[in-house]
Amino acid sequence: MIHMQNKEHQVRVSVIVPVYNAEETIVACAGNLVSQTLDDCSTDQSFAILQQIMAQFPDKVKVYQTEENSGPGGARNIGMKYASGMYIGFVDSDDLADVTMYEKLFLRAQETHADIVDCAFINEETQAIVMPADDCLTGQLDNHRRNTLIAAEGYVWSKLFRTSLLKEHRVLFREGTAMEDTDFVLYVYAIADSLQTVKEPLYKHVCNRESIMQKMDGYSSYVTSKNAMLAIYDRMSGLSGYEKIQAGCEAMLIGLYLSAIVYCLELKEENEREVIACLQDLAEIRHKVILNGYKNEYLLQGIDENCMRIMELNDRNSEELYQIYRN
Numbered sequence: 001m002i003h004m005q006n007k008e009h010q011v012r013v014s015v016i017v018p019v020y021n022a023e024e025t026i027v028a029c030a031g032n033l034v035s036q037t038l039d040d041c042s043t044d045q046s047f048a049i050l051q052q053i054m055a056q057f058p059d060k061v062k063v064y065q066t067e068e069n070s071g072p073g074g075a076r077n078i079g080m081k082y083a084s085g086m087y088i089g090f091v092d093s094d095d096l097a098d099v100t101m102y103e104k105l106f107l108r109a110q111e112t113h114a115d116i117v118d119c120a121f122i123n124e125e126t127q128a129i130v131m132p133a134d135d136c137l138t139g140q141l142d143n144h145r146r147n148t149l150i151a152a153e154g155y156v157w158s159k160l161f162r163t164s165l166l167k168e169h170r171v172l173f174r175e176g177t178a179m180e181d182t183d184f185v186l187y188v189y190a191i192a193d194s195l196q197t198v199k200e201p202l203y204k205h206v207c208n209r210e211s212i213m214q215k216m217d218g219y220s221s222y223v224t225s226k227n228a229m230l231a232i233y234d235r236m237s238g239l240s241g242y243e244k245i246q247a248g249c250e251a252m253l254i255g256l257y258l259s260a261i262v263y264c265l266e267l268k269e270e271n272e273r274e275v276i277a278c279l280q281d282l283a284e285i286r287h288k289v290i291l292n293g294y295k296n297e298y299l300l301q302g303i304d305e306n307c308m309r310i311m312e313l314n315d316r317n318s319e320e321l322y323q324i325y326r327n
Contacts, residue, residue: 013102013160015089016079018072022093023049073173073180080166087117087160090181094206095157101202105160108198115192117160121203132158132197140194147248149189150236151298156181158203165192174231178224183231186252190236190245218267222278225260226285229253233289250290251298257286258307261314265325272322279318286315 023045047065054061064078076090087109091097105117118132133154137145165171169191174180189195236242236249264278294308313321 011085013087013089013106014079014083014085014163015091015097015102016076016083017091017093018075018079019047019093020069020072020075070175071177071180073177074175076180077172077175080172083163086163088163088166089160090156091203092157092205096204096206098202098204102160104198104200104202108196109160109162112194112196114194114196115162115165116188116195117198118154118195119158119198119203120201121155121158121205122201123205123207125207129201131199133195135197138194138196141189141192143244145195146189146245147251147298149195150186150245150248151251151300153182153252154185154189155205156185157205159185161188162192177227178220179228182228182252183235186232186249187235187239190239218263219270222260222263222267225256225263226282229256229260229285229289232256237289246292247296248298250292251296251300253286253290254294254296254311255300255303257282257290258303258311261310261321265322272326276319276322279314279322283314283318286311 047063051063054063062082064082066075066078070077072092079090080088087106089097089102089105101119105119108114109117120129120131122129133149133152137148139145141149165188169187171184171187171191173184232249232253236245239245242249260282261279264275264282267275267278270278294311310321313324
């Protein structure tokens with residue numbers, strides 16, 4: 001149950017669903033939800049379908065239609081503005097949350113007074129069950145736990161967040177872009193006091209070929225990764241005590257830097273000068289946001305010595321890296 005209330009009719013959980021052209025999936029998604037649902041300027045029948053759902057469940061579903069498409073980040077921001085629950089969850093309109101998901105997350109939050117509760121999820125594309133954070137990372141968040149969580153990122157839709165924490169710190173999503181939830185999740189890890197988990201696969205994440213991420217070309221992927229690097233640094237470095245979580249933040253930034261370099265090198269349509277300019281732009285950003293080099297204990301295992309050499313060469317000479325790759 002998602003729109004849970006106590007005897008005084010206090011809303012316990014508000015679930016926010018950004019919706020854009022989701023007429024084929026929103027019925028199944030909303031069928032498992034009983035709280036807030038948003039529409040983001042769809043051009044199909046999504047809004048009409050949502051109105052029908054709201055008419056059927058007027059005490060549980062609220063629909064807000066934005067004036068322009070501001071992406072999932074903009075829709076989620078509107079949802080948080082109107083959310084009245086003690087906790088907030090986020091669901092993508094093509095995914096499925098188990099009907100018991102938010103009840104179980106909420107009960108865990110109440111038992112432990114946690115600011116964040118995470119659960120396992122099913123990756124539909126690989127049919128793999130992805131477990132939440134290890135037990136050694138749950139409970140009160142110290143510097144090591146924060147750094148480890150930040151370096152690994154995580155997903156906004158598998159979690160429940162304490163509403164008062166988000167509103168007190170005025171935490172919002174970036175709008176009109178993909179990867180809008182990356183810096184959001186990292187920032188919440190930095191300001192939250194505690195994290196708990198439910199080790200059940202209560203969420204099914206669907207790989208939607210029509211999503212923003214899936215439809216991006218190489219250049220858009222490069223720009224998105226570059227902007228995410230800047231957004232993470234700008235948001236996180238402004239925190240008091242940033243030096244205590246800097247290692248985890250830079251581990252995440254290194255991963256994004258590597259991804260952006262690869263996107264550049266694989267560009268097909270741009271000419272040599274344009275690609276080298278993009279690589280040089282990345283190198284400038286890297287020197288701004290990654291201050292302690294690549295010897296980082298929180299780096300993900302997939303970043304090996306070969307990856308290090310690629311990044312170090314781009315740091316020194318983007319043109320040389322380009323020539324080696326193309327030849």
